Amino acid sequence: MNEEEIIDWLREEDEQKLETLWQRANETRIAHVGDQVHLRGLIEISNICARRCGYCGISADNRQIERYRMTEEEIMDCVQKAVGFGYGTVVMQAGEDYGITREWMAHIIRRIKAETSLAVTLSLGERPAEDLMAWREAGANRYLIRFETSNRILYDRIHPPLGDNPSDRFAILANLKKLGYEVGSGIMIGIPGQIYEDLARDILAFRKLDLDMIGVGPFIPHPETPLGQCLPDASVDEQVPNTEKMTYKVIALTRLVCPEANIPSTTALASLNKTDGRELGLMRGANIVMPNLTPPQYRVMYEIYPNKACINETSEACASCLSMRILNIGRAVGSGQGGRLKRNIPMSTMT
């Protein structure tokens, strides 16, 4: 699929035609990753952040929120819950918190790998290469860092540099791959100033980067951020809307372009449609969900955007909620770590 064809789909409004897109994405999902939906238990280990991303509710500039960093024992309690719920992976996510030291994190990773058979995924921001190497050596399997948008000008507008370090997430993604991580990235949909051409290029970048995991979700304005007052201007013809429907289009196209990738039906999508957003994501290309394992007292402090789904739930509630939702749409709860299945599929079949 080329840029023009992707743009045509992104602009498509005919419901019958869109139905064929959902079907193609679903068939591709079945053929390449099957019916299992893998569960990744998400532990939001710290909301402390050194960065000032213009959209993010836990940016260093937000003085309105209380900050926390979980202790080792609190994290290990969540890890034990993941084992109990039958999850195959824990994802440890945080703001870019340098109080999370290289050594401390490596120690936690070693403990998880020694005490459980879980895959360990990290989502800890733009850390120095030495940290990424130490954590890989400690046994971490996967790393997530979204490039958010492939439009460099737009990216720079919403990501002020930290000191004089220019932020280059594509370089970090390349390094992660070299270190032997399974690599995940993704974007936000409907960032103010993001146009259709940008979004089509984002999707093509997923294929070029040969990502193992691709997470996409709608941009949701957070009132305590610079972009929070900024609704995407729908009167500009080229502006991508930050809607539920646009999110399904991107999930479906991503599945067509990257048939083997692990693609979550994200919490941001579920936050726009709490009734069945997650299910529709899973029926239109996605094969992963990320139940939240964060202790309830910390969840409310990890509000990267408002009205986040599951903010008042317990880990137990999310575990049973998600397995019920998966079974209700006729899918199976995944077993094992659910890493990327690599098959040798000639590029020419990836239309």
Ligand code: 5AD
């Ligand atoms: N709306 C939607 N997604 C957001 N993220 C951060 N802030 C927002 C927001 N306001 C996403 C970013 C980040 C991921 C962890 O959460 O894409 O990479």
Ligand code: FES
């Ligand atoms: Fe958390 Fe449904 S997944 S309540």
